[in-house]
Amino acid sequence: MPAVAPRSGDAIFASAERVNAELFTLTYGAIVRQLITDLEEVDEVNKQLDQMGYNIGVRLIDEFLAKSNVSRCVDFKETAEVIAKVGFKMFLGVTATVTNWDAEGTTCSLVLEDNPLVDFVELPDTCQGLHYCNVLNGVVRGALEMVSMKTEVTWIRDMLRGDDAYELQVKLLKQIPEEYPYKDDE
Amino acid sequence: MIGVGKIKQYSNVLDKPVSKGKQEVSLSAFAFLFSELVQYNQTQVDNIAELERRLEDAGYAVGARVLELLCHRDKGNRRETRLLGILSFVHSTVWKVLFGKVADSLEKGTEHEDEYMISEKELLVNRFISIPKDMGTFNCGAFVAGIVRGVLDGAGFPAVVTAHFVPVEGLLRPRTTILIKFAEEVLKREARLG
Amino acid sequence: MASTACFMIVSRTDIPIYEAELGSALKKEDAAQQHQFILHASLDIVQDLAWTTSAMFLKAIDRFNDLVVSVYVTAGHTRFMLLHDSRNEDGVKCFFQEVHELYIKILLNPLYLPGSRIASSHFDTKVRALARKYL
Numbered sequence: 001m002p003a004v005a006p007r008s009g010d011a012i013f014a015s016a017e018r019v020n021a022e023l024f025t026l027t028y029g030a031i032v033r034q035l036i037t038d039l040e041e042v043d044e045v046n047k048q049l050d051q052m053g054y055n056i057g058v059r060l061i062d063e064f065l066a067k068s069n070v071s072r073c074v075d076f077k078e079t080a081e082v083i084a085k086v087g088f089k090m091f092l093g094v095t096a097t098v099t100n101w102d103a104e105g106t107t108c109s110l111v112l113e114d115n116p117l118v119d120f121v122e123l124p125d126t127c128q129g130l131h132y133c134n135v136l137n138g139v140v141r142g143a144l145e146m147v148s149m150k151t152e153v154t155w156i157r158d159m160l161r162g163d164d165a166y167e168l169q170v171k172l173l174k175q176i177p178e179e180y181p182y183k184d185d186e
Numbered sequence: 187m188i189g190v191g192k193i194k195q196y197s198n199v200l201d202k203p204v205s206k207g208k209q210e211v212s213l214s215a216f217a218f219l220f221s222e223l224v225q226y227n228q229t230q231v232d233n234i235a236e237l238e239r240r241l242e243d244a245g246y247a248v249g250a251r252v253l254e255l256l257c258h259r260d261k262g263n264r265r266e267t268r269l270l271g272i273l274s275f276v277h278s279t280v281w282k283v284l285f286g287k288v289a290d291s292l293e294k295g296t297e298h299e300d301e302y303m304i305s306e307k308e309l310l311v312n313r314f315i316s317i318p319k320d321m322g323t324f325n326c327g328a329f330v331a332g333i334v335r336g337v338l339d340g341a342g343f344p345a346v347v348t349a350h351f352v353p354v355e356g357l358l359r360p361r362t363t364i365l366i367k368f369a370e371e372v373l374k375r376e377a378r379l380g
Numbered sequence: 381m382a383s384t385a386c387f388m389i390v391s392r393t394d395i396p397i398y399e400a401e402l403g404s405a406l407k408k409e410d411a412a413q414q415h416q417f418i419l420h421a422s423l424d425i426v427q428d429l430a431w432t433t434s435a436m437f438l439k440a441i442d443r444f445n446d447l448v449v450s451v452y453v454t455a456g457h458t459r460f461m462l463l464h465d466s467r468n469e470d471g472v473k474c475f476f477q478e479v480h481e482l483y484i485k486i487l488l489n490p491l492y493l494p495g496s497r498i499a500s501s502h503f504d505t506k507v508r509a510l511a512r513k514y515l
Contacts (some may be wrong), residue, residue, distance in 0.1 A: 019216045020309070021209035023284045026251060027216070029490020030244040031223050036491070038230060060218055091215040116211055120488035122199050122500070127491060135219075164195055171189040198502040200485050250456065250494050254487055258480065259453030264434045265455050339495075340392070340456035342431075354462075379431060 012067050017092070021116045028117050031131060036068030042129040049131070053138020060122060060139065061146040064090065076149065076172050077101075080108050083140065092116050100169075110140070112166040123160050132160050140170060150174040191289050200327045204259065217314040224315065224326060242293045243331035244345075249336020252280055265341070269368070269376050272341050276334055280295055284333070285310045290361070300373055304334070305352070309362040325349040327362045334364055344369040381467035382515045384392055384447060386415035387507065389483070389494040392457040395424060397449040402511035403464075411443050422449045426459055436480070452476035456494070458483065466515055472503040475514040 033050075035045045064070075068086050082095040100109040117133050133135075137153040141148065144151045150173040157163035192238060196202045227240045260279055266272040277292040281304075295301030311326045327349030335347040346367045351360040383459050384407040389398040408451045410420070422442040429438055450472045452460040460476050460483075480503035486492055493511055 001190065013212060017213040019213050019286065020207060020283060021211050022252075022255075023218065023248075024211045024216050026245070026248040026488075026490065027223065028219060030247045031226070033247060034227075034240070034244055034492050047225070052226060055222060055225070055238055056218040060214070063214055070344070091212050091218075093209070093211050102420075116209065119205060120199050120202070120485050121491060123493055128457050146227040159195065199489070200482055200500070200502050202485070202505055204481060204484060204488075214393055247490070247494075251487055254456045254458075254484055258484055261455075263436050263477070263480070265430075265453065267431050267434050336450060342392075342457050375431065 007085060009068065009086035009095075009184020012086070012090045013093050017066075018093070019086075021093070022119070025116055025119045028135070029121070032130075035129065036130075042127055046129070046134050048139040049134035050141075052139075054142035054145075055138070056135070057139040057144075058146055058176070061143040064143065077105055077174065079144070079147070079149065080110070080170065081138035083143075084110050087143070088112070096168075100167075101119045106172040108170055110168045110170060111157075112168075115159075115166050118160060121160060128161075130160075131155055131158065133158070133166065136168060140168065144170075148176040150176070196226065204255070204313065207259065213314075220311055220326075221315060222328070223329070230308060237324065238328035238349075241328040244335075244337065245329040245332020246336040247332075249333040249338075250340045251278075251336075252284065252302070252333065253337040253340045256280060257282060266294075267342075268379065269343065269372065272338060273302055273304075273366075274342050275341075276337055280333070295365075298367070300368045300370075302368075303360050304364040304366070306364075307354070307357070307361045309349075312362055315321070322323055323351070325351055327364065330362075331364050334366065338366070338368075343372050345372070382464045382468075385462060385466070385511060385515050386420050386466040387463075387511065388416055389479075389498065390420075390423065390459045390461060390503065392459075393495060394493065395415075396420075397458075397496065398503070398507075400504065400507060400511075402508060402515060404476055410421075415463050418444045418447070419449060421462065423459070426453065426461075428449050430457070437476055439469060448460070449515065450476075452480065454480060454483065458488075462515075464515060468515070471514040475510050478510050478514075495500055509510045 012015045035048050039045050039048060064087060070082055080098045084098045089095050094114040096110040096112050097127055098108055119131055123130055141151050141153045152171045152173055154169050157165050157167035159166055206380050223244060227237055231240060256279055273292060277289045281289045289304045289306050291305045291333045293303045295303060309327050309330060311329055315326050317324055331347040331349040335345060338345050348365050350363050350365060351359045352363045383403050385402040387400050387402050388396055391397050401417055425441050429441055436452050436454060440448045440450050440452040440455060447463050447465050450462045460479055462472060486498055486503060487494060
């Protein structure tokens, strides 16, 4: 049986070792800047940011499960809530709201209530197609894949592009039932 | 229901006040991000020197901004015009804001007049990265060296800044020393200012 | 408001990255160019003076007929240069300090390359508003 998931990541964040958000924000900015210089095409930068996020998500899930005492969430709805309230809080110190569920319960949105990645970012004319925060998509996608949920994550609203919020849509494509052990690595 | 975030929307970033620097993220979030920075840059280079140079460049971009922000916010719009002043600004103010503590030590090089060293037993960026044996002397502190160079260069104290592991007796892990070698013009100016 | 005021931001490598004619006087075609020329000529004085004080506001450092050159040097040696005919030093200081804060926000954008031209129209609008308020 899955343990009851904590409803907030406040306590975990409070007890975790933390660093100044400005170091984080400026370092992320330096990464984006490097990618733009190296890759030139904005689409390629978006892809690379997503890939970096995916790598992070794949590795971050263990720490998340360990610290949050969540055993695996079976239900996608519960999972979305845990990401929004515990996951984001635990790592970035901010929370998100889960909203805009579709009728099937397989697509929802995470609306960020704050975003430490973007302090004073403004997209210059040459970077209009840039999804500056694309690393977040990758993180969510990578982490969920590790708990057997194949998802597609896309930006619906992006304040850097003039929208009124940061909204990530998470669509569950496939949930692989966990029936361990499989035999392939024997 | 349409979800609306609680982020205050400004018509432009210039309307938003400069942050007070109190916001935090978890160390692991930074560690994950930093490790991606290193891994990405590994794919872009052929050798360790080049990798360190690229990390230094990334750090430099941070340092140039940190100088301007902190002199305004934490130093009440005072500029540093003297060598010891700017070194102590790096060792104390910059370190405290970015790494949560002042650096363990700031020393003058014993052999060369133009060299200074800032040392840290456990430099933040070296705490969570273990370096594979085949990468030899590679030091992630190159990123921090870049931050230091960005601050110094911006303030008018050009220098060559490098990061080195230095074994310490009685400690399991080597400490990191950021070695600062100032350009000749800096020392000349210092002498002139008396 | 000052009848003549020409404002220029010069990068630490001596490249003008922003300029604006801010005075209330009727603009003459070649006046702006002449003003910028005068400001540029004062850079040498700034270069020496900047190392003799830790203050950012260097006050009036040069004169040209009835016009005064006031200068503000940021921590990163970006220089704010103002050619003006007003004698309101406090106003000039406030103007510089608020432009400084705007400049920091421009600089904090990771996608802005330090030392490159400041193209933001919001920046321009705000600088002009500050000039009306303080100069």
